[in-house]
Amino acid sequence: LIQLPDGKIVLIDGGNRGDWTFIDQYLSKQNISTIDYLIATHPHEDHIGSLPNVIKNYQIGSIYMPKAVANTKIYQDLLLAIKAKGYQVNTASAGVKLIDSKELKLIFIAPSSTGYDELNNYSAVAKLTYKSNSFLFTGDAEDTSEAE
Secondary structure, three states: OOOOOOEEEEEEEEOOOOHHHHHHHHHHHOOOOOOEEEEEOOOOHHHHHHHHHHHHHOOEEEEEEEOOOOOOHHHHHHHHHHHHHHOOEOOOOOOEEEEEEEOOOEEEOOOOOOOOOOOHHHHHHHEEEEEEEEEEEEOOOOOHHHOO
């Protein structure tokens, strides 16, 4: 969870399906009802498990996911939750800018390709820069993605 200086909220991934209660309680304690940017780094259960519930229970501004699919129940549940709320999925890929202002930038720097052997290499890697500080959120990107 990232709370930006302008008050907007970014949530990157949602842990396992069983983490939903913790996530919901934490977001509630932070008085969050809207998530402006929801990023699902890649479709493994330990990253998207609670996101169907997040989508069902919170207002979402924009959803970003890489062009990677999984033949799993949790991935299907995520897509159904997105569809049920009428949301669209934006592609998370290198060069996509979510925020690009003078002091605040949130940009995807990976994935750079569409033909990885390992699902982890499809991980949406986001770089957040605020003034002179930078943060890198890597999902489960592996050597191939890192080398790119």
